[in-house]
Amino acid sequence: MKRTILAALGLATGLAVPAAAQDFKVGMLLPFSGVYASLGNEIETGFNLGIEKFGSETDATFEIVSEDTEVKPPVALGKAKKLILQDKVDVMMGIVSSGVLGAVRDMVHGAGVPLIVANAGNDEATGINCSPYITRMSFSNGQVNRPMGKWMYEQGIRKVYTLAPDYAAGRQMIGGFTETFTAAGGEIVGQEYTPFQKTQDFGPYLAQAKSSGADAVFVFYAGGEAISFVKQYDSFGLKADLPLYGSGFLTSPLYVNAEGPAAEGVITALHYAPTIDNPENAAFVSAFKEKTGRAPSEFAVHGYDAARALIEATKAGATDRETLANALRKVKFDGPRGTLSIDPATNNIVQPIYVYETVAGDGGQTQKVLAKLPAEADPANGCEMAPVSN
């Protein structure tokens, strides 16, 4: 699938001809088919909204070339090659899965094409495998869970049972939580990793958690697994004795409707919830609702802020691959998620983390923000990178 969208935004600013109108070719690498198509579409919608909203702030115009990664690393690598060599894009944006990011990393780094990561959360991408050309505007697996360990301990929770799918992201998410929870003095009384994408029935694990003597359960699940998990947790009647906590992907706005009342009372932490109270978010939520008829998810905000970052970089005077890469590393703005900046040591985003509870609202479940935890930069995790130069 190839979609080419021309966003001739110079027109929007009226008849004044921009002095140095620069046309940037943006390669969009997202899954538009297969099981992660929903995330690809969500990020794309967010990105297009961001270009519409902030495009008039810059003289530059953006031509977008979309390619479908199908969430298959070899396919994505081929598409990245095509965007870089044939389309000669100035900058790339996208990547949903960490596996795909791992596959294209060396190609992007070697060719010196700036890549704005709009989802993939593997810690290594801004750790040991960091690159001055790769800037992450989404999150890292450890980052979104680390603050929750301390917070839950402060709420009086001492013993926790953890569950996550058995793959890199699952281990990194739980690892981030465990690290701060045990450092605060808490105890992990049980920890299980369920076969990734092979577990639909969580019954056996739920019975384990119940008999573990824990005060609470902390989990990471996403997608269909998140929905099944939340529904099954509720159906076993565990919520009353054993409150459910987790990373916010568990009760993402994309899934709460399918989860229904089972999601109510589940407390999770993430870098975004559609109910965050600030003017930028209000504008984003209403624009997104107008377009799709529902609240935006964390994935949509990745796309939206990626577009904003790109525009900020061009405003700062970036004109080609090299200067774009440098400018992206210095981006800082107030977005729907609060104040965002890029950590120059790793090129990872630095952002606040929100603890929210899913509660019943008008017309479905909504998110009640309980706490805003301060933004912390990830540890460098072995990242060694030349400082910003220009």
Place this chain on the structure above:
Amino acid sequence: MSHDLGFWILQALNALQLSMLLFLLSIGLTVIFGLMHFVNLAHGSLYALGAYFAASFAAVGGYWLGFFLAPVAVAGVGMLLYSGLIKRMRKSGPMAQVLVTFGLIFALLDLTRIFWGDLALGIAVPDVFQGRTAFLGVEYPTYRLFIIALGMAVLATLEFVLRRTQIGAMIRAGVDNDVMAACLGINVERLFFIVFCVGCALAGLAGAVAAPLLSVTPDMGLQILIPTLIVIVIGGLGSLKGAIAGSLIYGCVQTFGAVLAPQLASVLIYALLAAVLVIKPVGLFPAKG
């Protein structure tokens, strides 16, 4: 490991519930396979379709409308697949069948995605089966007990039809030796068509009952395919006994494996599969002796 009796009863029920769901899926696939030597890898996709149909009907007329209509709708899709594709592929050998139906999985996956959208759908558990029932000293979700009961009812019905009715005798004859059955005047072609439709309807039923428990996503058919194939390979081709034995073995290994040796949970079933193939390559209870 200090767990009380209640814990083990709970896990036994979990194992049974998983087994029954797999049984509904594997029985259709195995009989189609055994009767006509047709490898329909897209059987899991019909299960996903069942879940989607159930979700759509449930949105209009409540859970039970979906429960009863989804199998019918899936059987309808099965008929279309049969006349458009499968009938032509009957004589083309297993490799071509595997490839075509494998391709069909992806075509159906993206078709469901285009038709119903990317976002997962959910169905509420019907009011009758809300909450939990005290059972053998444990509290177990009522809806899961319903799945167990439904699986057993289907098993009893199939057992009766296959063992005690004429059509059952014809199916058994066809599975044992289709050429001989045809010589005896059985219209194997029509028999296959009926069995195929019933198998599709059962896949649809499995999708409809699984939907409130899991979530309705386009890839659910892909996820269930491997467990279903494992059930058939362990149980042996074409037999009711094989399907039920395979399902029970899978359910128990999966559930108790997750409890007793969680780090081996995903490998355990494959190890068993390999062991069965080494000791009895045709499966435990194949239709043909």
